[in-house]
Structure formats: structure tokens, C-alpha cells
Amino acid sequence: MLELKDIDVFYGKSQALHNINISINEGEFVTIIGANGAGKTTIMKTIIGLLKPKNGSIIYKGEDITHKESWTRSQMGIGYVPEGRRVFPELTVEENLRMGCYNIKDNAKIKENYDLVYELFPRLKERKTQLAKTMSGGEQQMLAIGRALMSSPKLLLIDEISMGLMPILINASLNVLKQLNEKGLTILLVEQNAKKALSYAERGYVLQTGRIILSDTTESLLSNEQVKKAYLGG
Amino acid sequence: MFLQQLVNSIVIGSVYALTAMGATLVYGILRVLDIANAGAYAVGAYIGMAIYALTGNLFVSLIATLIISGAIGICLEKFIYLRLLDKPSIVPLITSIGVFIFIEDLLRLLNGPYAKRFPAKLPFSGIQLSSVSIPATWILVMVVTAVLLFILWYILYHTRIGLAWRATAQDMETAKAMGVNINLVVALNFLLGYGFAAVAGSLIGIMYNSISPTMGDTPAYKMLAIIVLGGLGNPVGTVLAALIIGLVETFLGGYIGFFLPRDAIAFVALIIMLLIRPKGLFASNNA
Numbered sequence: 001m002l003e004l005k006d007i008d009v010f011y012g013k014s015q016a017l018h019n020i021n022i023s024i025n026e027g028e029f030v031t032i033i034g035a036n037g038a039g040k041t042t043i044m045k046t047i048i049g050l051l052k053p054k055n056g057s058i059i060y061k062g063e064d065i066t067h068k069e070s071w072t073r074s075q076m077g078i079g080y081v082p083e084g085r086r087v088f089p090e091l092t093v094e095e096n097l098r099m100g101c102y103n104i105k106d107n108a109k110i111k112e113n114y115d116l117v118y119e120l121f122p123r124l125k126e127r128k129t130q131l132a133k134t135m136s137g138g139e140q141q142m143l144a145i146g147r148a149l150m151s152s153p154k155l156l157l158i159d160e161i162s163m164g165l166m167p168i169l170i171n172a173s174l175n176v177l178k179q180l181n182e183k184g185l186t187i188l189l190v191e192q193n194a195k196k197a198l199s200y201a202e203r204g205y206v207l208q209t210g211r212i213i214l215s216d217t218t219e220s221l222l223s224n225e226q227v228k229k230a231y232l233g234g
Numbered sequence: 235m236f237l238q239q240l241v242n243s244i245v246i247g248s249v250y251a252l253t254a255m256g257a258t259l260v261y262g263i264l265r266v267l268d269i270a271n272a273g274a275y276a277v278g279a280y281i282g283m284a285i286y287a288l289t290g291n292l293f294v295s296l297i298a299t300l301i302i303s304g305a306i307g308i309c310l311e312k313f314i315y316l317r318l319l320d321k322p323s324i325v326p327l328i329t330s331i332g333v334f335i336f337i338e339d340l341l342r343l344l345n346g347p348y349a350k351r352f353p354a355k356l357p358f359s360g361i362q363l364s365s366v367s368i369p370a371t372w373i374l375v376m377v378v379t380a381v382l383l384f385i386l387w388y389i390l391y392h393t394r395i396g397l398a399w400r401a402t403a404q405d406m407e408t409a410k411a412m413g414v415n416i417n418l419v420v421a422l423n424f425l426l427g428y429g430f431a432a433v434a435g436s437l438i439g440i441m442y443n444s445i446s447p448t449m450g451d452t453p454a455y456k457m458l459a460i461i462v463l464g465g466l467g468n469p470v471g472t473v474l475a476a477l478i479i480g481l482v483e484t485f486l487g488g489y490i491g492f493f494l495p496r497d498a499i500a501f502v503a504l505i506i507m508l509l510i511r512p513k514g515l516f517a518s519n520n521a
Contacts, residue, residue, distance in 0.1 A: 048411045074413035086408040088401045099401050102394070102413040151413065 001026040001186055002047070002155055007056035009039075009046055016042045018211045020056070024155070024188055029181040031218070033194040033231055034207030040190035041083045043207070044159045047188075048080045049073045060155070075103045079153025083160050085144040089133035093124055096132050096143055100150030109152070117146040120176060138169045145176065155186045162193040174200045194231035198222050206231070237366045239484050245372045245441075247480025248379035251473045252434035253453045254460040255386065256307075256427030262403040262467035263423050266315060266326040271431050272454030273337030274303045276447060278432020279439035280341060283352045292354055292440075296378065299436050300429035307428025308421050316420070334454065341447035349446040352439035371441045378437060382430055383473060390469060395422060403467060452497055459504040464516055471516025478515075479503060 002024045009017040017039050024030050034040050045051040047058060049070035057066045065073055074080070079100075088096050097117060101110050118125035121142040127135060132143060141161070148156055158177070162170045170193065178200055181187050190207075191197035198204055198218040206214040206227060214221065221227050256271040278299045285295040310333060318326040356370040390396040395418070402409040402419050410416055434453075439445040460479055464471035479500045487496040494502070507515065 050407055050411060069415075070410040071413045071415045074411060080411045082408055082411065086405055088404045088408070090404055091397075091401060095397060095401075098397060099409070099412050099414075102398065147412070 001028075001061060002188070003059040004043075004047070005057045005059065007043075007046060007053045007058070009042055009051055009053050016210050017046070017053070020210075020212055022205060022212070022215075024186060026186055027181075027184060028203060029177070029187045029201045030189070030203045030205070031197040031201035032188070032190040032205045032207050033197055034190070034192070035231075036192060037209075038207045039210040040192075040207055041159055042210075044080070044083070044157050044188075044190055047073075047157055048078060071103075074151060077152070077154035079148035079151050079156045081144045081148045081156070081158040081161070084163065085137075085140045087132040087135075087140050087143045087147065090131060092129050092131055093135070093143060094128040096147050097124070097128075097150050100147035101152075104151065110150075113150045113152060117149055120149070121146055137164045138166070141165060141169070141173060145173070149180075153185070155188065156180070158187065158189045160191060161189060162191060162196060170196055194227070195233075198227075198232075235365070239488060240481075241366060241368055241372070243480040243484035244477070245375050245480075246484060247477035248376055249434050249438055249441075250453075250456060250460055250479055251476035252379050252382060252430050252437070254457045254464070254472050254476055255383070255469065256429075256431040257457050258461050258464065258467060258469055258472040259423045259427040260315075261461060262469070263399070263406070263420055264315060264319065264326075265323065265467075266319075266330065267323075267458070268315075268330045268427075269327070269454055269458075270310065270330040270333035270337065271427060272450040272457055273334045274307060274428040274431040274450075275435035275438075275453050276341055276445070276450040277306065277337060278303050278435035279352065279445040279449060280345060281432065282436030283350065283439060283445060286352070286354055292356065292374075296433055296436060299432050303432030304425035304427075304429035307424035310428075311420060311424040334450070338447050338450065345447065347447060349444045351443050352436075352445050353443055354440045375437045375441060378433065382433065386426060386430075386469065389426075395419065399423070456497070456500050459500040462514055463504060463507055465514035468514075468516050471514065474516060475514075 004020050004022040007017055007020040008015060020043065032040055032043060042051060046053055049068060053066065057064055060076060060078065088099060097114060101113055104110055123139060124142055124146055127139065132140060135143065161173050165173065174196060177187055177189065189197055189201060198221055201218050204216065204218045204221045205212050214227065253272065253275055256274065257268050260266060260268040260271065281302050282295050282299040285298045286292060289295060314329060314333065315326055318329060356374055358370055358373065360367065360369040360373065390399060398409065398414045398419050402414060402416060406416060435449065460475045461472055464475035482503055483496055483499045486499050
């Protein structure tokens with residue numbers, strides 16, 4: 001479904017990603033783990049088109065999207081939950097969700113997606129007229145995920161679901177992702193919290209200073225000595 | 235006397251609001267202080283006069299002024315500002331001052347340095363209510379401003395593209411990733427921003443029956459005071475700030491105008507406000 005081929009990304013003169021190759025099949029739940037600054041957010045921004053790779057190509061559903069604008073990628077069915085949630089602070093919950101389905105013109109479909117998101121996160125329905133900035137971190141995380149789901153994505157990119165959340169909320173959020181994945185949504189999650197990510201996803205990549213150093217099923221990664229040592233605390 | 239002064243200040247405030255709205259919209263999205271917007275004010279006065287002389291129809295000339303100047307705004311955006319966005323913000327600022335000077339001198343070259351008349355015949359007459367007299371041109375200014383600001387408010391708060399405008403002003407990158415075609419939002423921004431300033435220039439030209447290449451000078455400075463007072467990039471704050479400056483100028487100008495020129499009052503207000511509330515009277519948190 002998604003394929004990154006030999007991707008190099010630079011910030012000015014410094015190279016952030018080296019020769020990244022990733023492929024995700026339809027229906028999979030894949031994770032990329034790595035330390036702070038390894039380049040996880042850079043990969044996500046490159047996939048959604050906020051950063052342009054210097055070399056390499058990105059193939060989505062058989063089409064080369066390397067030179068397409070972000071908004072086109074979003075229209076093609078790529079949903080995005082940015083790092084730090086990035087909800088629109090001065091918009092209400094409902095307006096934030098409306099932004100998520102910006103390019104859907106069919107009102108019945110929009111209504112259906114509102115219902116779907118409100119069913120998943122009843123809390124958002126209670127707070128729909130509230131400004132996003134007045135909500136707690138956990139609620140904002142729900143809103144960011146809900147906003148991404150409003151576009152009926154085929155592929156969902158999530159940049160750090162655990163950041164700033166209490167452990168109980170991390171599990172709840174990951175359970176939601178698992179649920180969505182079981183209904184057929186393809187998910188790519190990048191995560192600093194390797195233990196959590198590896199126990200929910202099916203397949204994983206390990207990113208270290210801009211390079212993929214390992215890729216395997218999450219089961220094998222969890223028992224891999226190198227991974228254990230570097231990312232699972234021994 | 236009080237009522238007369240009040241009407242005066244609303245008229246002045248309306249023109250200020252319309253003039254400053256362009257710079258507010260541009261700042262809201264691009265975080266660039268666009269001095270050249272006041273160039274559109276003078277350009278608008280000349281375009282308005284030319285089209286009025288051609289058609290004799292005030293309504294047509296105002297609409298055409300808005301559209302033509304808006305189109306000029308879009309050209310400036312595409313060929314200049316969009317190319318400077320990754321530079322430090324001082325670069326687009328200085329560029330916009332350069333564009334402003336260029337526009338003024340171009341007008342001087344084309345039309346000569348002297349003031350020209352803009353004698354418009356209004357299809358209605360003024361109102362005289364006991365002690366308050368409202369000339370027809372003032373009514374024109376207030377009505378046109380009210381209509382344009384209403385249209386802007388409607389677009390921003392009740393349409394899909396308006397929602398996209400607000401989202402983009404808060405977080406451009408995320409708006410892009412949510413599927414907003416930023417190019418369209420920015421183009422609309424310049425269309426309305428330059429269009430509104432141009433209409434304001436036309437209205438002032440009609441009101442004083444006089445236009446000149448440098449007529450945008452004072453508005454350029456004052457526009458800065460107003461958009462800062464209004465909380466930088468906040469359209470509603472800009473309207474309130476413009477009305478406040480209009481009120482303060484008119485009333486204070488009446489009493490202390492003999493030693494402090496009227497045009498200085500906006501800046502005294504700006505300095506006092508920056509000392510007390512540096513983010514502006516109506517700052518939103520994300521501005």
C-alpha cells in the first residue's frame with residue numbers, strides 16, 4: 001500500500017534520513033521505533049508531504065506521490081496525527097473535526113463520520129462546542145485522532161501516540177488503534193515508547209540516527225537482544 | 235456636538251478598519267507585516283477615479299476597484315511574498331516597504347505629483363437631524379464598510395474556505411496535512427486584503443474629493459498602530475481597534491489638537507498600549 005524507496009531527507013545541509021526503505025501492506029499495523037531525534041517525525045512529514053525528500057520515491061497505492069502536495073495526499077486517503085497533536089487551538093472541537101474532512105463534499109458522509117468519531121470518543125461529543133485549547137492533553141489526543149479519522153483514511157499515520165499521556169490513556173489509545181486496524185484500517189505508528197508500540201503492532205522497524213537498522217515482526221523484535229538493550233530497558 | 239463627533243469618529247474608524255483589514259489578513263496567514271497594503275489604498279483611489287470617469291457608475295467603479303486591486307495583490311503574493319517566506323521575517327518586511335515606495339512613485343510617474351479631484355455624484359443625499367449633519371459621502375463610507383466587513387465576517391465564520399482560513403492562520407502546516415490547498419487560501423487572502431484597502435482609498439478620495447500619489451503615507455503608519463492594537467492578525471480586533479482610534483482621534487483631537495496633531499494620537503495610544511499590554515488589546519493566543 002505504501003512504499004518508501006531509498007529516501008534521503010535533508011534539513012539544509014544536514015542529512016536527517018539516510019536511504020530509508022519501508023513498505024506497508026494493506027491492513028497492516030506497522031510501527032517505527034527509535035529514540036528522540038532518530039528521525040521518526042521526519043519520516044512522517046515526508047510521507048504526508050510536509051518535507052520533500054532529496055532522493056528516493058514514495059509510492060502509495062501504486063502511484064508515485066513523491067512530488068504531490070500534502071493536500072493531495074490527504075485527499076488520496078492518508079490521515080495524519082501530527083506530533084504533539086497540533087489541534088487547532090482556537091477552533092471548537094466540532095470545527096477541528098470538520099477540518100479533518102475538509103475535502104469531503106457529501107454531507108451524508110460527513111455526518112456519518114461525525115457519528116463514527118463521536119461513538120469512538122463520546123467525550124468529544126460532550127465537548128463539541130468547546131475550544132480545543134481548553135481541553136486536557138488526553139482529550140486533545142482523542143481530537144487529533146478523531147480529526148484524522150474524519151477523512152475516512154485508508155492509511156493512518158500517527159506520530160507519537162504516547163507523548164504526554166498517562167499510562168492508562170496510552171493503553172486506551174492503542175486499543176482504539178487496534179480496533180480500527182481490525183476493521184481494516186492500515187496504520188503506521190511511530191513511537192518512542194517501544195515496548196507499547198511493539199506489543200500492539202504486527203511488524204516493526206528500528207530507526208537509529210536516520211537509518212533503518214532492523215526490521216522484523218514485532219514478536220522477534222521484542223526478543224531481539226539489541227532491541228531489548230537499547231529500547232526496552234535491558 | 236457630541237453626537238456629531240460620534241458620527242465623525244465612526245466614519246473615520248470605518249475607513250481605518252477597511253484599510254487595516256488587508257494587513258491583518260496577510261499577517262494572520264503569512265506572519266508578514268505588509269506595508270505595501272497601504273499602496274493598494276492609493277492605487278485603489280486612482281483606479282476608482284479612472285473607472286468612475288469612464289462609466290459614471292459609482293457602484294461599478296467600487297466593485298472593479300476591489301477586483302483589480304485584489305488581482306494586483308495576488309500577483310504580488312505569487313511573484314514576491316511566496317518566494318520570501320523561508321527567509322527571516324525582516325526580509326519580506328523590507329520588501330513590502332520597497333513595494334510600497336515603488337507603488338507610490340509609479341503613481342507619481344503615471345499621474346503627476348499633484349492632487350487630483352475625485353468628484354463623485356452620489357445617488358442619495360445627506361441627512362440633517364437637528365444638530366447632527368451627515369453628508370452623503372459619509373453615509374457611503376459607512377454603508378460600504380459595513381457591507382464589506384459583513385461579507386468578510388460571513389466568509390470567515392460561515393463558509394468552508396473561512397474555516398480553512400482560520401485553521402491556516404493557527405497552524406499552516408497542519409492545515410495543509412488536513413487537505414487544505416494553501417495556495418487558494420493565500421490567494422483569497424490577498425484578493426480581499428488588497429481589495430478592501432483599495433476600496434478604502436476610493437472612499438477617502440470621494441469623501442475629500444482629492445487623491446494624490448502619497449495619500450497612502452499616513453494610512454500606512456496608522457494601519458500599523460491599528461493592527462498591533464487589534465492583536466496582530468485578528469480581524470475582529472482590528473475593527474474594534476480601528477473604531478477606538480477613530481473615537482480617540484476625533485474626541486481628543488477636538489480638545490488637545492492645538493498642540494498635538496491629530497495623526498500623532500494613534501501613535502501615542504499605540505505606545506501607551508504597548509507599555510501596558512504588549513500583545514495588543516485583542517490578542518488571540520496563537521497570534
